[in-house]
Amino acid sequence: MLQGFLNTGIILIVAITGTVIIGAMTAFAIDRFDFRGRKIVLGAFLLAVLVPAVTTQVATFQVVNALGLYNTRWAAIVLFLGTDIISIYIFLQFIRAIPKELDEAARLEGAGNLRIFWQVIFPLLKPAIATVVIIKGFAAYNEFYIPFLYMPSSDLGTVSTSLFRFSSGPLGAQWQIVAAGVVIAIIPTVIIFLSMQRYIYAGMTQGATK
Numbered sequence: 001m002l003q004g005f006l007n008t009g010i011i012l013i014v015a016i017t018g019t020v021i022i023g024a025m026t027a028f029a030i031d032r033f034d035f036r037g038r039k040i041v042l043g044a045f046l047l048a049v050l051v052p053a054v055t056t057q058v059a060t061f062q063v064v065n066a067l068g069l070y071n072t073r074w075a076a077i078v079l080f081l082g083t084d085i086i087s088i089y090i091f092l093q094f095i096r097a098i099p100k101e102l103d104e105a106a107r108l109e110g111a112g113n114l115r116i117f118w119q120v121i122f123p124l125l126k127p128a129i130a131t132v133v134i135i136k137g138f139a140a141y142n143e144f145y146i147p148f149l150y151m152p153s154s155d156l157g158t159v160s161t162s163l164f165r166f167s168s169g170p171l172g173a174q175w176q177i178v179a180a181g182v183v184i185a186i187i188p189t190v191i192i193f194l195s196m197q198r199y200i201y202a203g204m205t206q207g208a209t210k
Contacts, residue, residue, distance in 0.1 A: 001181055003155060004162030005188075011073055011158070012140055015080035019087060019136050020129055027091035028117050032103065045085040057149075064150060075150035076158075080140045087132045094128040095121060130196045138189060159185050 030038055060079070061070075069075040098121060106116045144160040151157070157165065163185065166178045 001159070001162050001184060004157045004159045007073060007151075007156055008141060008158045011076050011080065012137055015077050015140060016133055016137050018077075018081045020132055022081070023087035023132060024091050024095075024122060024125060024129075025117065027088050027095050028121055030088070031092055031095045032100070032113075042088075045088060049085050061149070069150075071151060071153050071156065073151070073156065076140075076143075076146050079146055079150070080136075080143075084136075087136060090128050090131055091125065094125050098124055134193065134196060137192070141189065 029035075030042060064070055064075050064078070067078075069078060102120050103116050106120050111119070142160060143158075144164065147156075147158040147161045148164070151161070154165070163178060163181045166174050166181060
């Protein structure tokens with residue numbers, strides 16, 4: 001379980017950090033820039049949601065294996081790193097609520113688009129970031145299929161696969177250990193949710209009213 005928490009923590013930190021940055025930048029580009037195919041980009045994310053993930057697992061496995069990521073933490077990190085339409089939509093609603101006059105004022109001071117994003121837009125996205133971290137983090141924390149398929153080594157087990165190993169073995173299911181492990185696995189999620197709930201409620205409320 002300790003090894004599972006360590007592997008899960010490493011995967012979550014890298015994957016969620018990348019998801020927040022990529023999602024926020026994508027939403028910033030979609031809202032602030034007028035370019036050809038902007039609606040097509042947003043539609044492509046929506047189309048990807050309609051495709052069942054299980055139907056693309058053969059191709060995904062071949063790509064991960066060809067990149068030499070199979071049976072490493074990077075397999076799960078890369079698969080979790082991809083942002084989704086929910087994250088983009090949450091960031092998009094918050095960025096649309098930020099007056100464009102702030103961008104123009106920063107541009108008059110000589111700031112470029114990248115500096116405007118990091119120093120003006122990104123600090124104002126705290127509720128959206130907290131919401132995305134919770135939604136994406138809980139999904140990755142509870143994920144079983146990806147670590148089980150792409151990280152079969154016992155020393156690369158995550159929280160979910162570590163609990164699964166207690167329920168199958170030569171001595172049968174060790175339900176008392178599984179029950180104790182489930183309680184231990186719930187504790188971090190409860191602590192994170194309670195500490196960030198004010199940002200979550202603010203993010204969900206604003207996203208629903210825009």
